[in-house]
Amino acid sequence: MTEVVVIGAGVIGLSAALMAQARGLSVTVVDREGPAAGASAGNAGAFAFTDILPLASPGILRKAPKWLLDPLGPLTIPPAYALQITPW
Numbered sequence: 001m002t003e004v005v006v007i008g009a010g011v012i013g014l015s016a017a018l019m020a021q022a023r024g025l026s027v028t029v030v031d032r033e034g035p036a037a038g039a040s041a042g043n044a045g046a047f048a049f050t051d052i053l054p055l056a057s058p059g060i061l062r063k064a065p066k067w068l069l070d071p072l073g074p075l076t077i078p079p080a081y082a083l084q085i086t087p088w
Contacts, residue, residue, distance in 0.1 A: 001026045009035040 002025050006017045009031035017027045031037070057063075067073035077085070 003028070005030060007031070008038070009033075010038055 004017075004020045004025045004027050006013050006020070006027060006029045009029050013029060013031070014035065017029050021027045029035075064075055067075040068077060070076065
């Protein structure tokens with residue numbers, strides 16, 4: 001069996017470890033402080049959609065169509081990816 005070592009037991013590290021384990025790999029997670037004790041405990045692992053611009057800005061509905069068509073805009077969705085996320 002293939003063995004994998006994941007360094008970091010935060011949101012990203014544990015997600016990677018779970019995916020590797022689901023694929024049949026033997027996984028060891030190493031973290032100097034323990035699960036979710038680093039950046040994950042300091043809000044880096046939280047989803048604060050109310051604090052992200054432009055999503056929390058007034059007038060988003062008026063600006064969104066232009067941003068979606070701008071390849072460098074804040075709401076860009078690549079056309080090839082748009083079909084993949086349609087079920088979501």
